[in-house]
Amino acid sequence: METEDLNELMSQRRRKLEEMAAAGTDAFKSNFDRSHSIEEIKKEFDVVETGENSGKDVDTAGRIVARREHGKASFIVIDDGSSQIQLYLTINNLGEDNYRELLGFDIGDIIGVSGEVFRTRRGELSISVREYIILTKSLRPLPEKWHGLKDKELRYRQRYVDLIVNPEVKEVFAKRIAVIKGIRDYLADNGFVEVDTPMLQPIPGGATARPFITFHNALDMDIYLRIAPELYLKRLMVGGYDRVFELNRSFRNEGISVRHNPEFTMLEAYQAYADYNDMMELTEDLIKKLARDIVGEEELEYQGIKLDLSKPFKKMTMLDSLAEVGGIEVSFDMDIDGLKSLAKENEVHVDKGDGKGTIITELFEKLVEANLEEPTFILDYPKEITPLAKSHPDNPELVERFELIVVGREIANAFSELTDPREQRKRFEKQVERRDAGDEEAQFFDEDYLRALEYGLPPTGGLGIGIDRLVMLLTDSASIRDVIFFPHLRPEKGRE
């Protein structure tokens, strides 16, 4: 199969590889001792002035990304992922045969070089090559140097090529890496410990979503990929951990869009003796810190919308926001038919089994959430859609829950956790009723979780942050695929 899709360029490279082999050269070396990374060279030799020789040799390596031939003296640019540097090669330094061989290497090949660092007359820090070695032969041509790789499908499927030729992609992922590290550092500084809980769960819980189902052969049973780590993390709180977090993947078997990938990265953090107000403070502080550290300032722009993260985030209850932003008066005192007709007026879809809480939430999402730009905490969600949160003392229809909305998107979600096992049992039973009525996203009944609650969960605040969406916000990325190295795509056909 492989030979069939060989084009001329790939054939040429394979021929070169065979010629190397025939000459006794191994084109896939096992190691190379560097004295410096390219970034280190740039730092250390920054003081070398235009036209000046440093008098010092370095050993470094990288991928050939450009070549400029000038007869008996030429230039090659190599890139090691940290930075790029120009190589200067002359017949005088290398001799005719070696000079020709080094120039004959292809763009994409990975080489090691030794030589003196100097700065050219044009001011470019360079290495005057004395010795070189092929480390890895590249058998496929890279995309064009000027336009890079544009085709989105190729960029997502072959992210390795995207990363080689499109430098801005690396910047986005550098920020993603920094966000994740920043969160871990922040939480560690605040006394949280990072834990791992099961991704393969016999009962998928902690969120309202359809799970992926797989099968355990030895146990002869269905098993689920987790939709959230929540119930296991709260079991750990029962076990006596005071502050825990998990920053890892969850999986939801739902539609794929610019905001949804079937597997996504989520932070969940739980703090004992805290409630949702404490989690609100933590969320705001964390996000402001990430903006400062990673974007460099608290004013940023997302898809043309200017956001000022330096101001205190706004706070509104869901019901108030429907009045203030949505322009409709809604309350749980209205009867269900009144809410249904209100939904109809506003072109909000209502399912048969939907109660007041669901309809109000749908109205909120349509009339309010989509229109919120500046960071806004929305407080006090309907109990009906939130089976794991503590009841609100002022209104039995509500729970102590908030979401942080930025540019119409949910960035964080938190509650005062429901700790009363008797009420949790009733809430689970309601979910089972919904599931029996055909709601595939209703939550599962988890008897062991109730047992854990019966031993006693301290008052606990819980927080979830969607990392991919947060990174989108901080990197001004329009699609979740731009912040996930390998986003989910349909398999390529004609493969295998």
Next chain:
RNA sequence: GGGCCGUUAGCUCAGUUGGCAGAGCACCGGACUUUUAAUCCGGGUGUCGAAGGUUCGAAUCCUUCACGGCUCACCA
């Protein structure tokens, strides 16, 4: 799932009314000892996403399919 758009050389893209498949970069050959999108001379390397159909003739028109993008629906 619906709608719209796209798929042509390794990459980025043109391709007129249906009439021999094009450019730039990359690549190959040649010139050039400080260039940096190097330059100059010569060379087009292709299953026009796939399969059918219409036609003397299809990259171009029609049908179906695949993959992707945007969007609506769905969904935390």
